Structure formats: C-alpha cells, structure tokens
Amino acid sequence: MVKNTGTPYGLNTFRPLNIPEPCNVQMGKHDKPQIITKKHGKSLSVLSIKDTWRVDDEWWTNHPISRQYYTILLENLSRTTIFIDRIGGGWYEQGL
Amino acid sequence: MAYSYIELHAHSNFSLKEGASHIHELTTQAQKLGYPALGLTDHNTLAGSMLFTQTAHSLGLQPILGSEITLANGHHLTLIVRTQKGYENLSHLLSMAHISNDRKNPLLNLKSIPDFAEGLTLLTGCRKGEISAFLAKGQESRALRSVTQYLDWFGxxxxxxxxxxxxxxxxxxxxxxxxxxxxxxxxPIVATNNVHYHTKNRHRLQDAxxxxxxxxxxxxxxxxxxxxxxxxxxxxxxMSSLFHQFPDALKNTLKIANRCDFDLKRDLNYRFPNYSVPAGYTPQTHLENLCYKAARRRYGEITPEVRQRLEREFQLIEKHNLAGFLLVYHDIIQEARQVMIDLNLSDPEIPLEERPPGRGRGSSVALLVGYLIGLSHIDPLAFNLKLDRFLSEEMISVPDIDLDFPREIRTPLIERIHQKWGWEHAALAGMIVTYRxxxxxxxxxxxxxxxxxxxSTFTKHMHQIDIKQIGTEINNHxxxxxxxxxxxxxxxxxxxxxxxxxPHEIAQHPGGMIISSTPLSKIVPIRKGAFEGRFVMEWDKEAIKDAGFIKIDFLALGTLSQMQEALQLIENRTGHYIDLSRINFDDKNVYKMLHRADTIGIFQVESAAQMQAIIRIKPENLFDMALEVAAIRPGVGIHDGITHFIRRRMKSEQWKYDHPLERGPLARTLGIILYQDQVNELAMSIGGFSGADAEQMRRAFHKREKDLLLSAWHQKFIDGAMKKGVPQDIALKIFKKFNGQYMFPESHAFAFGVTAYQMAWIKYYYPLEFYVSIFNQQPMGFWSLETLKEDAKRHGITILNVDVNQSGEKATIYKESLLLGFLHVRKIGKSNTNRIIKARNSNGSFVSVSDFVKRTGLQIDELYNLADAGALDCLGTSRRQIKWKIGLTSQPIPHQASLNLPIEKDLIDLPQQSSLEKMQREYRTTGIYPKGHLLSEIRPYLSRDILPSHKLNKQRHAADVKVAGIVVRRQKPRGKTVFITLEDEFGLIPLVIWEGTYTTLKDILNAPLLVVRGKISRREGTLNIIVEQARMLPDSEYLPQSRNWL
Known part of the structure; x- marks a missing residue:
C-alpha cells in the first residue's frame, strides 16, 4: 500500500499527465514522417511506421480536434507516438 | 475501363440514425468517382433497396444489394445478394430477425442462417464482426471455428x-x-470501407x-x-493506396460484384393470390355473373348503356387478368360486412349495398364493376366517369383500389385479414417517417x-421559418x-x-395492405407493427408501386364514422334508416346552405379556404361538388389555378385555350387543370403520348428523384407536340402547367364530393344528429370542439353540460338537445364513466353530493372536475357549495370507510360563481363552454368601436374596422400570406395578414385572444379583414386551443 504522504487533497493537487510536447518532423516519401527532432533538439530517423490512425472530434466546441497519429520506431529502436494537429498545424510527441 | 475497386459495404440513411447520406447522394458520388457498381448494405434492412435500384439504374450504376445484419450475440455480418434465391433468403432472414425479437432491436439467431445461405456471399463483417472480435481477444481458435462454419454454410x-x-x-x-x-x-480477403456518408464533411451529421x-x-x-x-x-x-499491401482484397471486390446477378426490378417473385371460385366458373365468369346479378338489383334491368360499359370493363379485366384481383377485393368487402354485423351495425338480412361497410376513393371509383361488387358508392355511369386512369388497354401496372371505412370497422378488418392470410402473405405497407x-x-x-x-422558444418560431434559413434566423432574431x-x-x-x-422510423402506412400468394417475407422484409397483431413491410408506397405490388388501401375516415353514427341516431329517433344513396342530390335547400359557406363540420368543404371558395363556386349539383372539393388542392393552386378557375366560373375573367388541342382535356374545368386525369389527357392530346407513357410522366413528377426523370419526359413532350403542329413556345407553356403537387383524380373528387353532399344533407335536415355525431368522433375535421359548439348553437341546438343523472359515456340526444358525455370531462375516462353509470343503473338517480361521492367512490380531483364541468349542478344550488360538500364527504384511498356522519353543521354559505369563473373552469375541464362564449363575457369591457362579427356584413369595402375574438385557426398555405380566423360570440371573422404586416406582428398574432384593426375586403361575395394592427388581450391558460397549419 502507498504510504500516506499527509498532503491534503485539493484541486491544486491534480495535474495533467502525458501532455503532448511539440516536436519537428521532416516528411519523406509518400508524405510519411522521416526524421523527428524532439523538444530537447535531438534528431532521430524513423526506421518504420508501426501504425497510423486519425482522430476527428470535438468539432462542435471552440476546440475542435483533428489529428493524424503515427506510432514510429526510431533509429535508436525506441518507439514513440507523434501526431500532426491538422487544425493548429504543428507536430507533437505523445509519449504513450 | 479498368477498375481497381468497387465499394461493397455502404450505408445510406436507411441505416436509421447511422447512415448520414441519402441514397441519391451516395449513388451520385459513386458515379462521380467513376465506380461501375455500388453495394448498399444497410443495417438489418432492405428498406432502401427499391429506391437504390431505381436511382442506381438511372445513373448507369450496377446496384448490389445486401445488408449488415446484427446477430443474436451482438456481432455484425455482411451479406451480399448474388442471385434471386439469395435475395429471397436475405429478405427472409431479416424478417426472422425482426419478427422473433423486440420490435426495435432486430437480432438474427446464427442457427437460422444455414438454411437460407444459398445465393448469398458472406463478408465476415466490420470491426464488430465475430472474427475481428475473437482475434482482438486473442481467441484465434474461435475465429477459425467461426470461419469454418461460414464455409460450411455458404461454400x-x-x-x-x-x-x-x-x-x-x-x-x-x-x-x-x-x-x-x-x-x-x-x-480470400476483401476490402471495404464501411461507408456511412458520401463525402468527408458529412461526418459531423453522422456523429450527431x-x-x-x-x-x-x-x-x-x-x-x-x-x-x-x-x-x-x-x-x-x-482505396488502392490504403490496401496496397493487400492487392487481392481490392481485386476481390470486382470479382464479387461480377458474380452478383440479381435485379430487384426484374427478378421479384410477387403474385397476387388466386381466388377460389365455385365449380364450373373461372374467376372471369364468376365476376361477370356477380356483376350482372348486382346490375339487375341496382338498375332494375341491364340497359344497353350498362351492358356496353360492363362489356368494355370485362374485356379489359380479362386482358389484364384482373378478375381474381377484383374478387379478392369483393372478399375483403364481405369481411368488412361481417365486422359490421359483429358490431351490431348491420344485419345478415340487409343486402350489402343498403349498408355498405366502406366506400371507394381514388381512380377506382370510375369502375362500374367496382360499384356493382361493393367497392364504391358512386355510379360511374351517372357521372360519366372515365375509366382510363384506372383501367386502360396499355396499363403499366395494376391499379390501386382505395377503400374508406369508419374507424371502428377498419381496425378489426385489418386484424381479420392478417388472420385470414397470415403475416407471411398479408402485411401492411410501410411508411418512412422523416425528420420534419x-x-x-x-x-x-x-x-x-x-x-x-x-x-423550445426557438422551435416556437420555427413553423414560420424555412429549414434552410435557420442560420439566418439565429443571426437576425x-x-x-x-x-x-x-x-x-x-x-x-x-x-x-x-x-x-x-428517414427516422419505419412505421405503418395509414391503411395500405399487400396480399401475396408467394410469401411476402421472401420479397421484402416484414416487421412487427407497433400494434399487437399487425405486421408491416419495409417498403413504402413508392417502393411498393415500383415493385408492381397490388396495394389495398383501407383508410379510416372520421367522416364515415360520423355518418354511420348520425344515421344510427336518426334511426333511433325516427325509426327509419336513411339510405344515403337514395336522397335527393339536387336539393336546393342543401345547396343554398353550402352557398352561404355554412359548412363547419362538413367533410371536405369546411376549411377556411373551402369556405371562401364555395361562396364563389356555388355548386348546384354533384358535378360542381367534385369541382369544389378538387379545386382547393396544392397542385391546382401552384399557378394561381384556383383564382383563375373561380373567376372564369363567375365569368369575371376572359380566357382562351393556349392551343385548340387543350379543349378536349380542359373544357370541363374551364381551361384549368383541376384533376390528375387532365395531366394525362393533355400529355396525350398535346404531346402525343400513349396512355401508359402519360401515366408514367405524371408519376415522375411525384418521385423523389424527379429532376433526373423529368428532363427526358420534357423533351419527349415537346417533340411530340411539335409533331402535332403545336409551336414549341406553346408546348413549353403547357408543360409548365404540370407539377408534382397533389391533385385529386376526377373519380376521387366525385367520391368525396358525394360524401360531402351527403354530410351537408344530414346537417341541413338532421342538425342535432349531425352535431352529436361529430362531437363523438373528435378529433376530426378542421375546427375545435368550441367552434363546433358555437356553430351548433347558431343552428338552434342547445348544448347541455354533463349531468351525472342523465349523461352517458359520449354525447347523446336528451330532450332535443345535445347532452355532453362523461368522456368530455378531463380525467374521468372510461372506467370512472362505467362506475358512475353502473351506480346509477343499480340504485337509481343520485340524490345528493354525498350520495354521489359514496356510491361512485371517485377521487377528489375527479369529483372537483365533474363539479367544475357542471355535472353535479343537478345535486346542489351552487358549484362552490357542491365542491365544499365534496371536500367534507370524499375520503382519499387507501383509507378506512367513512362514517356516515351528518355534514350539515359544517356547511357554510358561499357566493355563487360568476359566469366568467364558471366559463374558465368549464374550459379547463371540458374544453368548451356550453352556455356562452368568452367574448360575450368580456364584451362589456371592450371599447365600443370593436364590432361584433354579425355587424361586419354591413360594412363597405375598404372600411376601417376593429374586431376582437379568440384565434381558432392560423394557416399559412404555400404563399407568404397568413390567414387567421377569429371567433366571437356571433360567428367567425376571417383575417388576412400580408407578409410585411405579419413580420411586424407575428409575436402578437401568436396570442390566443386578439383585438385587430384593419380594412374590410369584399371580393366576389367574400368578406375578409386585411389586418393592419393587432394587440393581445389578457387571456387564461385554459382557453380553447387554436388549430394551426403554419
């Protein structure tokens, strides 16, 4: 069991997790991600695209969502998920 | 052209609340994208199959039919029709899914599939399919087993x-x-896209x-x-890009499409039931025999005219093999007669024609054979009704026969027919209910x-707004x-x-039924109806017509129920049953009443528009009655046809034919198209069409996809007209007179015109029975009960409040007056009515309030309602006093029985209610105020320049007037003008509100009680007030509701 830290509960104790982080993506053949430059500036080549999917949602609100996701295998053999925001225009890394 | 892919899995909006595109949108898009074929696989239905087939054909696409069915375990499966047998099997499987489960939740038991797999191609389904689900859960062996099973069943x-x-x-x-x-x-594998809309931007609607x-x-x-x-x-x-790793999945779509060889239009296996005839007869000879016997009864002898017409009809009936079809109708009429006998409305000794259970409408009324075998009440020879629209040499499909019945006969008749033929052979036509x-x-x-x-606030305004203008309305309001x-x-x-x-629901058509000798479930899926014991097919009347089915329409007509009840009441009072087919149809008194627009409550001629027209058309005979009822129809009004027709009839407009060839078709209606038949006649006379082509062109105007169809007919008409020497501009002008709005067939107009005259005759000679019966058949007709009551009073009828010692369930005749029934009182209902009547019959009249309370055991709210309705007036002197006594005597349930203690010491003197108070409470409890009218109560408080309705007749044209009244009707026909009728204590006041005035005043004009200022308009004997200003009067929430058609 987790030990009680004694910290009182309150709204300010909640914080969002897994916030997407902006990144740069260079596109290659067939309009697919080829090189990703992460937030800290490191660039890695994409070895393969493992999956891709798309989300279109919340279009009836002030914050519509339209994203194309890619799960990619990078040259360092790590996997990550990135998406392009088709409304705002930028690329983000979503560490799933 | 080489194709790489064909979509085999698409949903239209017949996948209710799933598919987000119309069939014509999907097919047009498929054509635009260069597809040679398209597969429609709506969820658990083939409701859109006929429309899809027709639309796809018109675009040169191969229609592939199928369905995505839901299995009892919740998984989906896609079935594609390859052959006629496959279609029959799919239709049957869908019927089983609908019949064996909850009406709104069709599920197919897997065990049903093997016997009905022939002719179908199985695709394993979307991500909700069994195979996908098993693989997602890691249950590969179950997936293998399922596929093996499918292979066993389907090959x-x-x-x-x-x-x-x-x-x-x-x-x-x-x-x-x-x-x-x-x-x-x-x-093999196959790719599909599980299409739910034709273009990407429609996804929002799909989400919604x-x-x-x-x-x-x-x-x-x-x-x-x-x-x-x-x-x-x-x-x-x-699709090629998405499935580039699986080229076979793409190629197989073409292979599957190539193997589909079923055409819904070509391959349907529908057959109307055979009719068993007595030994020695064929259906034709049996029918002829029946008709000659009936003709002798009707006419006394077979005159040359009758023989000639019958021989012509027999020849056409034989040519089109319709004898069995007509005999089945004869059978249905006999069933209906049996229902009448069961309901004590007729007697086996009385011949069918003396008390017909129903009557024909539509073009079938022109058939003399129909008149003789009980399908119609109109003698087509007497009215020179032409046979062509119903039956012709080159008939394109078997015609509909529509029959109207009183409500109480129609319901049991439908059940009898289901029982007689069984749900697999007799089902009600479907009706696609759409979002309004x-x-x-x-x-x-x-x-x-x-x-x-x-x-709620927004939708209150919506009846005045075009759906396309919602955005603008939000911006401007x-x-x-x-x-x-x-x-x-x-x-x-x-x-x-x-x-x-x-479409948002598949409901039952008001009365259309299909009877088939081949099981219907193999032709179109059958579902359970909303009413127990009824079965409905998935196709609506358009699809049914396209399929060539014979639809039998059993329609409930309130006015026939009213007529039936009125005749019964007359017989009870006078001892004579009136045969309405033998009344004087040229009675000047009846026509004079109609000329005054004294038509409230009379079938077909009581609407405000009809009242304005009848004053000017002034019918003098049944031919004119047909003109009268046919004139006020959207298809006539669309080019101002009603106005021109009336002016021509009144000889106030000079006119001539656009071409001499119009004379034949249009002479009888003064150059105006009043009847559907005249569209066909013009197409034949001007465009040189055959009868069959003319009928097809007329029908094309009513099709959903009419724009696609009409251009071809238009060209054919112009070409044909020019060949006959009609100049092109004249031919174009004549073609523009055709439209897709509703008009009556001529024989239908005669049928309804005769019924209208018969009701007018009853109103004139037996007003008490007329009003009692119309009170009891509510809701029906154009006007509210309060307006009917006022009209009854103007005809000398006294209306009596409900009386616990005299009233019955419904309105009755009591001392030459109309006595309201218990069902008119709010919250009383049938069971309380029975308790009151039973108590009264057992131990005599009620003698006091406490006697009534104790013997009936009604609850306090019900007792108060009866008191407010005046039903207990016979037991006390003041309604307040009566309610006080109820309070002292009534005991809530559950409670111990009350002691029979005296209450006299607890009584106090209470003042009488004012007539205004009584009126408000009567409006609340019964919806009407028998003793008077709101306006007579408030008239003393209105300014003196407000004229009562009976003084308007003395006003000159263009005079400024002020009037006040309750709004009893609001109507906005196709134009932009709004029509409102006010009612005061003396009668009705018709108002006309031009568009500009209405825009300014519309919030005020929505109020129930108005004072209006405007100018008198007198045209051709009519009187209207053109509204300029209006204000609301303070109202009560219990005022009678107006009837609105906005």
Whole structure:
C-alpha cells in the first residue's frame, strides 16, 4: 500500500499527465514522417511506421480536434507516438 | 475501363440514425468517382433497396444489394445478394430477425442462417464482426471455428474475410491478423470501407446521428461515435493506396460484384393470390355473373348503356387478368360486412349495398364493376366517369383500389385479414417517417447540448421559418443573435439542413395492405407493427408501386364514422334508416346552405379556404361538388389555378385555350387543370403520348428523384407536340402547367364530393344528429370542439353540460338537445364513466353530493372536475357549495370507510360563481363552454368601436374596422400570406395578414385572444379583414386551443 504522504487533497493537487510536447518532423516519401527532432533538439530517423490512425472530434466546441497519429520506431529502436494537429498545424510527441 | 475497386459495404440513411447520406447522394458520388457498381448494405434492412435500384439504374450504376445484419450475440455480418434465391433468403432472414425479437432491436439467431445461405456471399463483417472480435481477444481458435462454419454454410467460393482501414486505432493490427487468418485457412480477403456518408464533411451529421440514437449529447458519446471522418465513399485511388499491401482484397471486390446477378426490378417473385371460385366458373365468369346479378338489383334491368360499359370493363379485366384481383377485393368487402354485423351495425338480412361497410376513393371509383361488387358508392355511369386512369388497354401496372371505412370497422378488418392470410402473405405497407422541421431541430439541439428552454422558444418560431434559413434566423432574431457565434449554434443550422427529410422510423402506412400468394417475407422484409397483431413491410408506397405490388388501401375516415353514427341516431329517433344513396342530390335547400359557406363540420368543404371558395363556386349539383372539393388542392393552386378557375366560373375573367388541342382535356374545368386525369389527357392530346407513357410522366413528377426523370419526359413532350403542329413556345407553356403537387383524380373528387353532399344533407335536415355525431368522433375535421359548439348553437341546438343523472359515456340526444358525455370531462375516462353509470343503473338517480361521492367512490380531483364541468349542478344550488360538500364527504384511498356522519353543521354559505369563473373552469375541464362564449363575457369591457362579427356584413369595402375574438385557426398555405380566423360570440371573422404586416406582428398574432384593426375586403361575395394592427388581450391558460397549419 502507498504510504500516506499527509498532503491534503485539493484541486491544486491534480495535474495533467502525458501532455503532448511539440516536436519537428521532416516528411519523406509518400508524405510519411522521416526524421523527428524532439523538444530537447535531438534528431532521430524513423526506421518504420508501426501504425497510423486519425482522430476527428470535438468539432462542435471552440476546440475542435483533428489529428493524424503515427506510432514510429526510431533509429535508436525506441518507439514513440507523434501526431500532426491538422487544425493548429504543428507536430507533437505523445509519449504513450 | 479498368477498375481497381468497387465499394461493397455502404450505408445510406436507411441505416436509421447511422447512415448520414441519402441514397441519391451516395449513388451520385459513386458515379462521380467513376465506380461501375455500388453495394448498399444497410443495417438489418432492405428498406432502401427499391429506391437504390431505381436511382442506381438511372445513373448507369450496377446496384448490389445486401445488408449488415446484427446477430443474436451482438456481432455484425455482411451479406451480399448474388442471385434471386439469395435475395429471397436475405429478405427472409431479416424478417426472422425482426419478427422473433423486440420490435426495435432486430437480432438474427446464427442457427437460422444455414438454411437460407444459398445465393448469398458472406463478408465476415466490420470491426464488430465475430472474427475481428475473437482475434482482438486473442481467441484465434474461435475465429477459425467461426470461419469454418461460414464455409460450411455458404461454400468456400462465397466467403470472404472482410478488411477495413478507416484509420481507427487498431485497424492496422487487425488487418494483419485477418490477412494471416485468411492465408492460414485459404479464404480470400476483401476490402471495404464501411461507408456511412458520401463525402468527408458529412461526418459531423453522422456523429450527431449516433448521439441522437443513444439519446445523449455528442460530448457524452465518445465511446459510441466513430473516431474520425474516414467513413466516406473513397475513390478507387484512395482505396488502392490504403490496401496496397493487400492487392487481392481490392481485386476481390470486382470479382464479387461480377458474380452478383440479381435485379430487384426484374427478378421479384410477387403474385397476387388466386381466388377460389365455385365449380364450373373461372374467376372471369364468376365476376361477370356477380356483376350482372348486382346490375339487375341496382338498375332494375341491364340497359344497353350498362351492358356496353360492363362489356368494355370485362374485356379489359380479362386482358389484364384482373378478375381474381377484383374478387379478392369483393372478399375483403364481405369481411368488412361481417365486422359490421359483429358490431351490431348491420344485419345478415340487409343486402350489402343498403349498408355498405366502406366506400371507394381514388381512380377506382370510375369502375362500374367496382360499384356493382361493393367497392364504391358512386355510379360511374351517372357521372360519366372515365375509366382510363384506372383501367386502360396499355396499363403499366395494376391499379390501386382505395377503400374508406369508419374507424371502428377498419381496425378489426385489418386484424381479420392478417388472420385470414397470415403475416407471411398479408402485411401492411410501410411508411418512412422523416425528420420534419421541429423534430430535426429538437434532435440536433439535444445532440449539440443546447439548452432545452432556448430550443423550445426557438422551435416556437420555427413553423414560420424555412429549414434552410435557420442560420439566418439565429443571426437576425433579437432573442438569439447573441448566440450566433457559438459553434454549436452555428452547427445547428448546417446540420439541420442536412438532416431534414432523413428517414427516422419505419412505421405503418395509414391503411395500405399487400396480399401475396408467394410469401411476402421472401420479397421484402416484414416487421412487427407497433400494434399487437399487425405486421408491416419495409417498403413504402413508392417502393411498393415500383415493385408492381397490388396495394389495398383501407383508410379510416372520421367522416364515415360520423355518418354511420348520425344515421344510427336518426334511426333511433325516427325509426327509419336513411339510405344515403337514395336522397335527393339536387336539393336546393342543401345547396343554398353550402352557398352561404355554412359548412363547419362538413367533410371536405369546411376549411377556411373551402369556405371562401364555395361562396364563389356555388355548386348546384354533384358535378360542381367534385369541382369544389378538387379545386382547393396544392397542385391546382401552384399557378394561381384556383383564382383563375373561380373567376372564369363567375365569368369575371376572359380566357382562351393556349392551343385548340387543350379543349378536349380542359373544357370541363374551364381551361384549368383541376384533376390528375387532365395531366394525362393533355400529355396525350398535346404531346402525343400513349396512355401508359402519360401515366408514367405524371408519376415522375411525384418521385423523389424527379429532376433526373423529368428532363427526358420534357423533351419527349415537346417533340411530340411539335409533331402535332403545336409551336414549341406553346408546348413549353403547357408543360409548365404540370407539377408534382397533389391533385385529386376526377373519380376521387366525385367520391368525396358525394360524401360531402351527403354530410351537408344530414346537417341541413338532421342538425342535432349531425352535431352529436361529430362531437363523438373528435378529433376530426378542421375546427375545435368550441367552434363546433358555437356553430351548433347558431343552428338552434342547445348544448347541455354533463349531468351525472342523465349523461352517458359520449354525447347523446336528451330532450332535443345535445347532452355532453362523461368522456368530455378531463380525467374521468372510461372506467370512472362505467362506475358512475353502473351506480346509477343499480340504485337509481343520485340524490345528493354525498350520495354521489359514496356510491361512485371517485377521487377528489375527479369529483372537483365533474363539479367544475357542471355535472353535479343537478345535486346542489351552487358549484362552490357542491365542491365544499365534496371536500367534507370524499375520503382519499387507501383509507378506512367513512362514517356516515351528518355534514350539515359544517356547511357554510358561499357566493355563487360568476359566469366568467364558471366559463374558465368549464374550459379547463371540458374544453368548451356550453352556455356562452368568452367574448360575450368580456364584451362589456371592450371599447365600443370593436364590432361584433354579425355587424361586419354591413360594412363597405375598404372600411376601417376593429374586431376582437379568440384565434381558432392560423394557416399559412404555400404563399407568404397568413390567414387567421377569429371567433366571437356571433360567428367567425376571417383575417388576412400580408407578409410585411405579419413580420411586424407575428409575436402578437401568436396570442390566443386578439383585438385587430384593419380594412374590410369584399371580393366576389367574400368578406375578409386585411389586418393592419393587432394587440393581445389578457387571456387564461385554459382557453380553447387554436388549430394551426403554419
């Protein structure tokens, strides 16, 4: 069991997790991600695209969502998920 | 041309609350994308199959039919029709799914499939399919077993592993698993896109539909909705790109499409039931025999005219093999007669024609054979009714015969027919209920999470707004323009325009029934009806007509119930049953009453528009009655035809034919098209059409996809006209007179005109029975009960409040007056009525309030309602006193029985209610105020310049007047002018409100009680007030409701 830290509960104790982080993506053949430059500036080549999917949602609100996701295998053999925001225009890394 | 892919899995909006595109949108898009074929696989239905087939053919597409069915375990399966047998099997499987389960939740038991797999190709289904579900759970062996089972049932060449790539998370993994499974089992793969809309931007409506189907908001349906906008009809190039790793999956779509060889129009196996005839007869000779016998009874002898007409009809009946068909109708009429006998409305000794159970309408009334075998009440020879629209040499399809019945006969008759033929051979026609303006707004508003209160206010205005103008209305309306920039309100306008007209339910047609000797479930899926014991087919009347089915229409007509009851009441009072077919049809008194527009309550001629027309048309005989009832129809009014017809009849307009060839078709209606028949006649006379082509052209105007069809007919008409020497500009002018709005067939107009005259005759000679019967048949007709009551009073009828010692369940005749029944009182209902009558019959009249309370055991609210309705007036002197006594005597349930203690010491003197108080309470409890009218109560408080209705006749044209009254009707026909009728204590006041005035005054004119200032308009004997100003009067929430058609 987790030990009680004694910290009182309150709204300010909640914080969002897994916030997407902006990144740069260079596109290659067939309009697919080829090189990703992460937030800290490191660039890695994409070895393969493992999956891709798309989300279109919340279009009836002030914050519509339209994203194309890619799960990619990078040259360092790590996997990550990135998406392009088709409304705002930028690329983000979503560490799933 | 080489094709790379054909879409085999597409949903139209017949996948109710799932598919987000019309069939014509899907097919047009498929054609635009260069597809040679398209597969329609709506969820658990073939409701759109006929429309799809017709539309696809017209665009040169091969229609492939199928359905995505839901199995009892909740999984989906896609079935594609290859052959006629396959279609029959699919239709039967869908019928089983609908009949054996909850009406709104069709599920197919897997065990039903093997016997009905022939002729079908199975695709393993979407991501909700069994195979996909097993693989997702890691249950590969179960997936293998299922595929093996499918292969056993359908054969190895007819099963395909279905793959979809809609960019939903998990699609890639699933497809690789499916491909591996297919390879392992050596089963071919096939790609589909599970299309739910024709273009990408329609995904929003699809999302909204899913929210609507779950009765939740969009925000609450993340799990239920599709993840993205990728379920649109993609191009072959897009699909090739998505499935470039699986080229066989693409090629197999072409292979499957090539093997589909079923055409719904060509291959349907419908047969009307045979009729068993007595030995020695054929259906034809039996029918002829029946007709000659009836003709001798009707005419006394077979005159040359009768013989000639009968021989002509017999020849056409034989040519088109219709004898059995007509004999089945004769059988149905006999069944209806039996219902009448069961209901004590007739006697086996009375011949059918003396008390016909129903009467014909529509073009079939022109058939003398129909008149003789009991299908119609009109002698077509007497009215020179032409046979051509019903029966001709080159008939394109078997005609409909429509029969009207009183309500009490129609319901048991439908059940008898289901019992006689069984649900597999007799089913009601379906009716596609579509989203109308208000239902569209309400459904979308809920999905978008818009506040109820705002939407209620908004929809109150919507009856005056075109669905396409919602966005503009939100922007301009002072109460809503502050919301115009909120995305959900913006989407409301956009989505409403798309959703309007979508089907949202398959209901039963008001009375259309199909009888077939081949099982209907193999022709079109059958469902349970909303009423126990009724079965409904998935096709609506258009699809049924296209399929060449014979539809029998059993329609409930309130006026026939009224007529039946009135005749019964007359017989009870006078001892004579009146045969309405033998009354004087040239009675000047009846026509004079009609000329005064004294038509409230009279079938077909009581609407405000008919009242204005009848004053000017002044019918003198039954021919004129047919003109009268046919004139006020949208198809006549569309080119101002009514106005021109009336002016020509009144000889106030000079006119001539556009071409001499119009004379034949249009002479009898003064150059105006009043009847459907005249469209055909003009097409033949001017355009040189054959009878069959003319009928097809006329029908094309009514089709949903008419724009596609009409251009060809238009050209044919112009070409034909020019060949006959009609100049092109004249031919064009004549073609423009045709339209798709409703008009009566001529024989239908005669049928309804005769019924209208008969009701007028009853109103004139037996007004008491006329009003009692119309009170008892509510709701029906154009006017509210309060307006009917006022009209009855103007005809010298006294209306009596309900009386606990005299009233029955419904209104009755009591001392030459109309006595209201218990069912007129709010919350009393049938069971309380029975308790009151039983108590009264057992121990005599009630002698006091406490006697009534104790002997009936009614609850206090019910007792108060009776007191407020005046029903207990016979037991006390003041209604307040009566209610006080009720309070002292009544005991709530459950409670111990009360002691019979004296209450006299607890009585106090209470003042009498004022007549205004009584009126308000009577309006609340019965909806009418028998003793008077609101205006007579408030007249003393109105300014003196407000004229009562009976003084308006003395006003000159253009005089300024002020009037006041209760709004009893609001109507906005196709034009922009609004018509309102006010009622005061002396009669009705017709108001005309031009568009500009209405825009300014519309909020005021929505009030129930108005004072109006305007100018008198007198035209051709009519009187209207052109409204200039209006103000509301303070009202009560219990005022009678107006009837609105806005």
């Amino acid at each position: 190895s060449e007819n099963v395909y592993i279905e793959m979809q790539q809609n960019y939903v998370y998990g699609d890639t993994l699933r497809n690789s698993q499916l491909a591996a499974l297919a390879q392992q089992m050596k089963v 539909l899913v929210a609507i189907s779950h009765n939740k908001t969009l925000s609450e349906t993340h799990k239920e909705r599709r993840a993205n906008a990728e379920f649109y009809l993609k191009s072959q190039k897009e 303006t208000r239902s569209t707004i309400r459904a979308l508003a809920k999905a978008l999470g818009l506040p109820n209160k705002q939407i 002072p109460g809503f323009k502050h919301l115009a920039n909120i995305p959900s309100w913006q989407h409301l306008g956009e989505l409403a325009e798309q959703l309007h007209g979508f």
